[in-house]
Structure formats: structure tokens, C-alpha cells
Amino acid sequence: MPTANKEQIEERMTAALESFGAERDQIKRDANWEALDVDSLDLVELAQIVEEEYGVKMKEEDMKELKTVGDAVDFVAERAKS
Amino acid sequence: MDSAVGRPEGCALVTGASRGIGAAIARGLAEDGWAVGVNYRSDSDGAEEVVSQLEAAGGQALAIQADVSDRDAADALFPPLEERFGPVLVLVNNAGVRVDGLAPQMEDEAWDKVLATNLSGAFRLTRRALRGMMRARFGRIVNISSIVGQRANPGQANYAASKAGLIAFTSTVAAEVARRSVTVNAVAPGLVETELTKDIGDEMLQAIPARRAGTPEEVAACVRFLVSQEASYVNGTTLTVDGGMTA
Numbered sequence: 001m002p003t004a005n006k007e008q009i010e011e012r013m014t015a016a017l018e019s020f021g022a023e024r025d026q027i028k029r030d031a032n033w034e035a036l037d038v039d040s041l042d043l044v045e046l047a048q049i050v051e052e053e054y055g056v057k058m059k060e061e062d063m064k065e066l067k068t069v070g071d072a073v074d075f076v077a078e079r080a081k082s
Numbered sequence: 083m084d085s086a087v088g089r090p091e092g093c094a095l096v097t098g099a100s101r102g103i104g105a106a107i108a109r110g111l112a113e114d115g116w117a118v119g120v121n122y123r124s125d126s127d128g129a130e131e132v133v134s135q136l137e138a139a140g141g142q143a144l145a146i147q148a149d150v151s152d153r154d155a156a157d158a159l160f161p162p163l164e165e166r167f168g169p170v171l172v173l174v175n176n177a178g179v180r181v182d183g184l185a186p187q188m189e190d191e192a193w194d195k196v197l198a199t200n201l202s203g204a205f206r207l208t209r210r211a212l213r214g215m216m217r218a219r220f221g222r223i224v225n226i227s228s229i230v231g232q233r234a235n236p237g238q239a240n241y242a243a244s245k246a247g248l249i250a251f252t253s254t255v256a257a258e259v260a261r262r263s264v265t266v267n268a269v270a271p272g273l274v275e276t277e278l279t280k281d282i283g284d285e286m287l288q289a290i291p292a293r294r295a296g297t298p299e300e301v302a303a304c305v306r307f308l309v310s311q312e313a314s315y316v317n318g319t320t321l322t323v324d325g326g327m328t329a
Contacts, residue, residue: 041258045216 004054006077013073016049017042029070036069046072054080086115089311090218093142093167095119095159097150097207098177100128102276103226106298107174108132110306112141117167120145121159121177142167150177150203151195156210169214172309175204175248176226178241185239193240200244205251208266212259221264222309225252226301229272229324245270249320256318265317267308271301272324292325 004012014027022036033043047058056079058066066072094111098104100122108118109132118136120143122129129145136143144166148158163170179199181192204225215221230238231245249268256266273286274296287293304321307313322328 041216041261045262048213048217 004077004080006073009054009076009080010069010073012049012053013046013069013076016046017069020045027069029073030068032068050076056080090169090171090220092169092171092214092218092220093117093119093163094172094174094309095121095163095170095207095211096174096176097121097159097203098123099132099174100125100145101132103271103274103298103301104174104176105132106302107176107305108143109136109139110299110302111172111174111309112136112139112143114306114310115141116172116309117142117144119143119159119163119167119170121148121150123147123149123177149199150175150207151198153206155203156206159207160210164214169218170211171215171218171220172222172224173207173211174224174226174305174309175207177203178226178244180238180241182237182241184237188239196240197244197247200241201247201251204248208251208255212255212264215264216259216262219263221259221262222313223252223255223264223266224305224308225249225266225268226305227252227268227270227320229270229322229328231270232320232322233328252320253318260317263314265308265313267313267316267318268320269301269304269308270320270322270324271296272322272327274298274301290325290327291329292327294325296323296325 017027018024020038020042043063050056050058054076056076066075094116096104096108099108099120108120112118120129120132133143133145146159148155179196181196208223225248227248228245230242231249252266252268301323304323
């Protein structure tokens with residue numbers, strides 16, 4: 001599994017969110033899913049990407065706690081290190 | 083028309099494809115240009131024969147053993163196909179078993195075995211297949227149900243429950259993933275000439291307006307349509323193919 005720093009993870013997540021239809025200029029650390037029009041299916045796909053590329057599992061209960069892009073980036077970055 | 087034009091690269095997986103309806107579906111999808119994973123549980127000779135037929139006709143195919151009632155079946159089925167042919171973009175959940183008996187006497191094992199294969203197996207393979215399909219923004223899942231899932235057939239409470247469950251599962255998952263251009267549909271055959279139905283009496287034919295059993299190829303034709311590009315807006319439905327039996 002490739003190692004990645006927080007910036008790389010944020011860039012990958014931004015690309016994923018953009019592919020779901022979110023506007024790139026609105027994808028910021030403090031942006032929440034609702035504002036980005038990211039729905040539950042998008043989050044499932046985001047979790048798959050994160051698991052495949054960083055080996056980090058984002059379970060359903062984890063996802064409920066992650067309200068913003070920054071929350072998700074920090075969650076993945078923290079666990080990708082360990 | 084070349085049916086492979088305009089669709090992503092990938093392959094099809096047909097469970098229970100060593101004979102009967104599954105083998106006919108595998109042949110049909112290969113004719114439509116799909117590389118096909120031919121799953122079997124115990125009939126390796128049958129599966130290899132299907133693969134040989136497909137390859138002789140110019141297609142690509144791979145026989146893969148797995149009991150779909152096993153929780154780990156997806157791990158046995160998907161990696162070899164993905165490695166050789168690319169993502170599984172077509173999944174046909176066809177594998178099915180019958181253990182008939184009246185409900186008052188039905189053993190737990192008979193209930194569990196039928197539900198584990200016919201319904202839980204389809205769920206786990208669908209869950210795994212959706213990963214690649216969602217990423218590809220293309221996918222076709224066809225669950226082989228039965229008219230028994232829609233109307234009573236004494237002696238098959240377990241089979242009927244599994245097939246009715248497949249119909250509800252189909253429509254629900256379709257609604258969940260439709261916006262990723264993934265379709266999930268079911269086909270509900272009536273009486274079809276296969277090993278699974280050989281012990282059903284001729285008197286049943288009298289209840290069929292067509293006065294005959296269907297063929298595996300007639301069921302396969304419905305699956306081929308649902309998998310085709312032309313069926314891209316058909317989602318969450320159940321296509322009955324029963325010679326008018328439930329009309």
C-alpha cells in the first residue's frame with residue numbers, strides 16, 4: 001500500500017468528490033457533504049477508494065462522524081500512518 | 083450491430099453456469115462479445131465443456147469453482163476474472179438449489195441451504211460486483227428469480243422465499259445504484275427444461291397457456307436483453323418468462 005501525506009490524500013479525495021459532481025472550487029476542508037451535494041452512495045464509493053488506495057477502512061459508523069472534507073482527510077491520514 | 087461497441091472493457095460472471103439456464107446465459111453473453119466467467123460448484127466437466135464451446139466459437143471464458151453459499155465465494159470468483167478480463171461489469175446470479183418439502187416438516191438445514199445459496203449468495207456477489215461497476219459507471223446485474231417467488235407453490239416455502247427475496251433485493255439495490263448507470267433486474271422463469279425441474283410432472287404443462295416448458299435459451303434471451311445497451315433504462319424490474327402461466 002503506498003504511503004501518502006495529508007496533502008496527497010486531500011488531493012485524491014478532491015478528485016473523487018469532483019467525479020461525483022461536486023464543484024472543485026467549493027471542495028474545501030470545511031465544506032460539508034450536504035453543501036457539496038455528496039450523498040450516501042457517493043460516500044460509499046469514497047470509502048471504497050480510500051480502502052483500495054490507502055488500506056483504510058471507513059465503516060458506516062465512522063462515516064456518520066465525518067461531516068466535512070477535512071474530517072475525512074484527517075481520518076484517513078491518521079490511519080494511513082499506522 | 084456490434085453489441086460490444088460503446089461499453090467499457092470488462093467481463094461477465096454467471097453463477098451456476100455449468101449446465102441448464104446458466105450455461106445458456108453464458109453462451110448468450112459470449113455471443114454478445116463478453117468474456118465470461120463460468121462458475122460451477124461441483125460439475126467441473128460441465129463447466130469446462132461450456133468454456134470449450136465458448137472458446138471454439140471465438141469467445142473468451144474461464145471456469146471457476148466456488149460454492150456461492152460460502153461467505154468467501156466472492157474472493158474466489160472475482161480476482162481471477164479481474165486479472166484476466168478486467169472488471170466484472172455483468173453479474174448474473176443464477177446459481178440455485180431446491181430442497182423441497184412441506185413447511186410443517188421442513189428441516190432447518192433445508193431452509194438454510196436454499197436461502198444461503200439462492201439469496202445470500204446473490205447478495206454477497208452483488209455487493210462485491212458493485213465496487214467495480216460503480217467505479218466504471220456501468221454495470222448490469224441480473225438475478226434469476228422464479229414465478230414461485232410471486233405465487234404459491236406448495237412444497238417450496240424455502241425456494242419461494244429465496245426467490246421472492248431476490249425480487250425485493252433487486253428493486254431495492256436498483257434504486258440505490260441507478261445513478262451510477264448500473265441496472266439491477268430480475269428474470270422470473272416459469273417451468274423450464276433443466277435438471278432442476280426434471281422431476282416435475284407433465285400435469286403442470288396443462289397450467290401453462292403455451293402448453294410447453296420453456297427452454298434455457300428463452301430465459302437467456304431475456305438476460306441478454308437486460309444486459310444489453312438497449313436496456314439501459316430498464317431498472318429494478320422483474321421480467322417474467324413463463325409461457326403465460328402467471329398471466
